[in-house]
Amino acid sequence: MITTDILIIGAGPTGLFTVFEAGLLKLKCHLIDALPQAGGQCSEIYPKKPIYDIPAYPEILAGDLTKNLLEQIKQFEPGFTFGERAETIDKQEDGTFIVTTNKGTKHHAKIVAIAGGLGSFEPRKPLIPNIADFEDKGVEYMIKEPEFYRDKKVVISGGGDSALDWAIFLSDIASEVTLIHRRNEFRGALDSVEKVQELKNLGKINLITPAEVKGILGTDKVTGVAVEKKGEDAFIVDTDHFIPLFGLSPKLGPIGNWGLEIEKNAIKVNNALDYQTNIPGVYAIGDVNTYPGKLKLILCGFHEATLMCQSAYKRIFPDKKYVMKYTTVGGVDGFDGTRKEAPKAVVKAIQ
Amino acid sequence: MQDINIKITDRNGVTHDVVAPTDMAMNLMEVVRSYELAEEGTIGICGGMAMCASCQCYVNSDHNLPEMTDDEDAMLAEAFNVEDNSRLGCQIQMTPELEGLEVELAPED
Numbered sequence: 001m002i003t004t005d006i007l008i009i010g011a012g013p014t015g016l017f018t019v020f021e022a023g024l025l026k027l028k029c030h031l032i033d034a035l036p037q038a039g040g041q042c043s044e045i046y047p048k049k050p051i052y053d054i055p056a057y058p059e060i061l062a063g064d065l066t067k068n069l070l071e072q073i074k075q076f077e078p079g080f081t082f083g084e085r086a087e088t089i090d091k092q093e094d095g096t097f098i099v100t101t102n103k104g105t106k107h108h109a110k111i112v113a114i115a116g117g118l119g120s121f122e123p124r125k126p127l128i129p130n131i132a133d134f135e136d137k138g139v140e141y142m143i144k145e146p147e148f149y150r151d152k153k154v155v156i157s158g159g160g161d162s163a164l165d166w167a168i169f170l171s172d173i174a175s176e177v178t179l180i181h182r183r184n185e186f187r188g189a190l191d192s193v194e195k196v197q198e199l200k201n202l203g204k205i206n207l208i209t210p211a212e213v214k215g216i217l218g219t220d221k222v223t224g225v226a227v228e229k230k231g232e233d234a235f236i237v238d239t240d241h242f243i244p245l246f247g248l249s250p251k252l253g254p255i256g257n258w259g260l261e262i263e264k265n266a267i268k269v270n271n272a273l274d275y276q277t278n279i280p281g282v283y284a285i286g287d288v289n290t291y292p293g294k295l296k297l298i299l300c301g302f303h304e305a306t307l308m309c310q311s312a313y314k315r316i317f318p319d320k321k322y323v324m325k326y327t328t329v330g331g332v333d334g335f336d337g338t339r340k341e342a343p344k345a346v347v348k349a350i351q
Numbered sequence: 352m353q354d355i356n357i358k359i360t361d362r363n364g365v366t367h368d369v370v371a372p373t374d375m376a377m378n379l380m381e382v383v384r385s386y387e388l389a390e391e392g393t394i395g396i397c398g399g400m401a402m403c404a405s406c407q408c409y410v411n412s413d414h415n416l417p418e419m420t421d422d423e424d425a426m427l428a429e430a431f432n433v434e435d436n437s438r439l440g441c442q443i444q445m446t447p448e449l450e451g452l453e454v455e456l457a458p459e460d
Contacts, residue, residue, distance in 0.1 A: 045397050118392055124460060127431050159428050187425035246429050249403060249460070250396060265392030 002079060004030035006312055007099055007109035009086045009255070012040020014286030014301030015115035016069040016078075021309040023076030024327065027316070028335065030079035030107060032086050032099070034120035039066035044121055044248060055299060065298070075334025081105055085120045087254045095281060102254075111281055111312040114260075114267060115301070116288040118250035126157070126244045130216055138222025139242050149174045155225050155237055157213050158245035159183060164192040166245065171204045178206040178237055180213055180227060208237070216242060258282075266290035274311030275304045281315060283308045353447050360455040361388045371445045379454065380406035380440035393459050399441035404430030406440035407457035414452050416443060431460045 006022050008015045011033035019029040037043055039062070047063035054060055060068075084101035089112065091097055099107045123141035125131060131139060143149075143166055154174040156167050159181040165188075167179040179196065186193050199205040208227060214234055215226035225242050228234045252265055260277050261268040267284035269275045271291035275283050285308050286301030294300075313322065331341030353373050359382070360366045371382045380395045383406070397403040401422040407430055410416065416438065419427075423442045427433055437457065443449070 041397075045402055046400060049400060118396060124431070127460075159425065181428070183425075183428040185425065185428070187421075187428075246431075247403070249405070250392075252392065265390060 001098075002030055002081065002105065002107045004028050004079065004107065004109050005316065006030075006111045006113055006309075007032070007097070007107050008113045008115055009033075009099070010040060010115040010117055010286070010288070011035070011038040011080065011082075012115060012117050012286065012301075013042060013065060013069060013298045014117075014305050015040070015113070016066070016073055017302050018113055018115060018285065018305040018309060019073040019076050019078045020069075021306045022312070023073065023335070024325070024330075024332065025309055025313045025322075027111075027309065027313065028078075029076065030081070030109070032081045032084060032101060032107065034083065034085040034122075036083045038070060038080070038082075039063070040117050041250075042066050051298065053297065053299060075332065075336050075338050075340075077335045081107070085253060086116075089258050089282070091279070091281075097281065110316050111283070113305075113308060113312070114255060114277075114282065114284040114288055115286045115305070116252070116255060116284075118265075118287060119252040119255070120250065121248035122251050122253070123244075124246040124249050126213070126246060128213065128216060131244075134216050134218065134222050134242070137220060138218065138240060139216065139244070141244060143170075143243065146170060146173055149241060151175045152240040153238060154178070154241045154243060155180060155213070155239040156243045156245060157181065158247075159186045159188075160245070160247060161188040161192060162247070163245040164188040164196055166243070167205055168192065168195050168199060171199050176206065176239075177204070178208060178239065180208045180211050180237075182210050182212050184209045213242065213244070252288075255288075260284070263290050266294075273307075275308045276311065283312070355445060355447060355450040355452070357382070357449065357452040357454070359383060359386075359388055360453075362456050362458060373445045373447050375445075377445045378441050379408065379443040379445070379452075382445060383440060383456065389456055389459075394456075395441060397441075401426050401439055401442055404439065404457075405459070407432070407437055408440050408454045409434055409457060410436045410438055410452070410454050412451060412453040414449055416449075430457075432457050 005027040006029045008031045011031040022029050042062035050059045084103045087102045088100045096110050097112050153176040155178045157180040171177045200207045211229040213225045214228045217224040224236045224238045226234045267289050269284050269289045277284050285304040287296040333339050354370045394405050396405040423439050
């Protein structure tokens with residue numbers, strides 16, 4: 001069981017900044033994210049794109065924003081559960097919560113802050129009628145363990161970076177790699193595209209374009225896929241695995257069943273006070289929440305995180321006297337023993 | 352400044368006559384959102400960068416639309432339910448030339 005003060009669901013910019021504001025109040029944080037890395041949409045969708053409305057940054061790349069936030073919070077030693085999706089929440093008799101992920105990891109926290117953005121990123125599944133019958137029986141939407149494909153025949157479909165990168169990677173592991181894409185053109189980093197071309201010329205990747213996988217063959221596991229080239233009859237490619245890589249799309253998912261008030265695919269919160277949901281002790285901040293006048297902006301998420309932490313502190317320590325302190329005055333004391341503070345002015349006479 | 356009249360058929364098959372401003376740098380995806388013709392969180396997920404296909408629509412009138420950029424073209428190559436008249440709503444700016452435009456939102460995937 002992972003124990004923390006504030007359990008943050010979602011490691012995007014809002015979730016990451018929450019760690020900082022909580023840390024100033026000496027509250028420890030742990031984050032859960034369905035993605036394998038921090039940054040949320042900023043890492044998954046647009047890491048190389050600039051953002052122009054982060055105060056005091058005339059321009060910053062989304063990837064750099066994530067990097068900076070991780071640097072800003074590191075002294076507060078947040079814990080991370082990556083690659084798992086928060087599935088259930090159970091309120092305990094003492095008012096604390098246990099949140100369990102889809103892999104069964106349990107997190108015990110005094111406060112839950114949902115900073116889930118548009119939801120957890122789930123793979124986009126191609127529209128092949130019998131595909132669901134073969135999930136985990138030869139159809140995988142994500143590659144978790146490349147060795148799994150050792151000496152196997154693999155068909156990958158998709159035209160983006162992940163399709164290209166995995167085709168390259170698996171060409172050394174699998175006995176046969178076929179890459180199928182609807183166009184002749186691929187959208188990916190130039191060197192990945194060139195590498196696939198090179199491997200195709202060497203006969204290490206079998207490239208079929210412009211084409212689409214239209215059906216899956218097999219009885220209890222995948223034995224082949226039916227491929228259709230534009231304007232031609234379908235043909236069969238024998239394979240042990242079919243890996244469609246069409247990117248990820250966010251879904252609110254299990255959080256929608258937690259008994260929270262949902263409006264327009266977002267969680268209703270009290271914006272007059274502290275961004276608490278209808279469940280006391282559960283807050284929703286950033287793009288995942290809604291209230292009159294809500295704007296889904298990173299800078300609004302930062303503000304919401306800040307007020308939410310103050311409220312969380314009062315909930316955990318109802319009788320403690322506390323006033324907010326400026327970091328310039330109070331400095332920043334990390335849980336790792338480090339201290340940042342403003343340099344002291346010298347008092348010295350000038351002769 | 353000039354407003355244009357366009358017809359948008361939502362994902363339930365209902366056609367809406369809407370008025371779109373041409374002076375607010377709005378694109379079709381944003382018009383759909385401003386009229387709440389698709390559920391929030393199911394359209395414009397990437398914010399309008401042609402990096403998801405949640406605003407895919409079918410153009411049913413014969414307007415001269417802006418050329419597809421490589422980004423839009425590549426994104427549609429990875430989208431589902433794509434037809435010959437598919438476009439990404441976020442890449443269609445509202446201009447006076449689009450008076451009378453008729454579009455249908457593609458299903459959510």
